[in-house]
Amino acid sequence: MxxxxxxxxxxxxxxxxxxxxxxxxxxxxxxxxxxxxxxxxxxxxxxxxxxxxxxxxxxxxxxxxxxxxxxxxxxxxxxxxxxxxxxxxxxxxxxxxxxxxxxxxxxxxxxxxxxxxxxxxxxxxxxxxFAGRPVAFATFDGPGASTAADAFAAVGRALGLADDTAEGARVQARGPEGQLLDAVVDYRNPYFIGLRTDNALIRFFGRNHWGAPVGMSVHDFASDADAKHNETAWKGWLNETFAA
The missing domain is CATH 3.30.530.20 (START domain)
Known part of the structure; x- marks a missing residue:
């Protein structure tokens, strides 16, 4: 209706x-x-x-x-x-x-x-x-397995966040290929996670709550930022996170 x-x-x-x-x-x-x-x-x-x-x-x-x-x-x-x-x-x-x-x-x-x-x-x-800085933007979805009801909890674990890691915390998050990212958790609830580094905003979307795959976007402001590289690397991270 x-x-x-x-x-x-x-x-x-x-x-x-x-x-x-x-x-x-x-x-x-x-x-x-x-x-x-x-x-x-x-x-x-x-x-x-x-x-x-x-x-x-x-x-x-x-x-x-x-x-x-x-x-x-x-x-x-x-x-x-x-x-x-x-x-x-x-x-x-x-x-x-x-x-x-x-x-x-x-x-x-x-x-x-x-x-x-x-x-x-x-x-x-x-x-x-980051206002006014050139940006390399990428957005993409996780695999089909990321539609599961509890899928988004796996994202926090894969990043190395504890269940009680709250907004404002400074962390070393685990990124693609084990890379450690010095970041601030600028947003966190059961549906979304936002990480802010010195050169990027990295966003995780728990769209599994609405029947869709988990999503991501990377807003990279580094001088050598490469949107395609970010997409390939983080897609691999998502695929690994939700591998059977």
Whole structure:
């Protein structure tokens, strides 16, 4: 049954409105995936959307109907409002994702809501620690075995995190081929893990909770970053983690 949804979040961040606007609209893959915007009201945005508001650096709204490739949605709108705080040195942001889910409403809403919190946290990490730096972006899924109900717990164990390793902890995480990564656990709950190193944001998505494989994204800001190498290395890590 079709049903409307709305996911609204507000936050303040130590970045100017101009910095926030650039982070949201340049679409380099610094915090989400690469996106392209035609910079004008009525222009095109990601996923074939139309920009119904384009008012830099204050308001951005994108709207798409009959969402291609996403059978659970027939309407999708993202509205972002940015206001200055502290004489423009900081920003207040209101993010509203709304639309219509046409099937499996509770599961779709739960997944979208929890992903929103993680994505917006990653945005704040990006503007605080890496804004404006060139990035090599890669995203990919784990093998079929990572759809199991308890799969995401295996990710924490493979990284060498204890069950009680909390957000803010500094760790030496085990990466591909046993490489030790000096990192901060910048986000952790039963659904997601975020690691921040001096040169990267490494994100783990427990999408098995919603019937999909565990996912990853690597936002690498090192001067010699290689997106394909990161994908190959971390895919191998995921495959090994979920090997029978």
């Amino acid at each position: 079709s049903k409307e949804f709305e996911i609204a979040r507000e936050f303040e961040v130590d970045a100017t409105p101009e910095q926030m606007w650039e982070a949201i609209t340049t679409g380099t893959g610094g915090w989400l995936w690469p996106m392209e915007f035609e910079p004008r009201q009525g222009g095109t945005g990601p996923f074939g959307s139309t920009l119904t508001n384009w008012d830099p650096p204050h308001r951005l709204t994108s709207l798409v109907e009959d969402v291609e490739g996403i059978s659970q949605q027939t309407l999708n709108q993202i509205d972002e409002t940015i206001e200055p705080r502290d004489d423009g040195r900081r920003s207040w942001v209101r993010y509203v994702h709304s639309g219509i889910f046409v099937e499996d409403w509770d599961n779709q809403y739960d997944g979208a809501s929890k992903h929103t919190d993680f994505y917006l946290h990653t945005l704040r990490q990006y503007v605080t620690h």
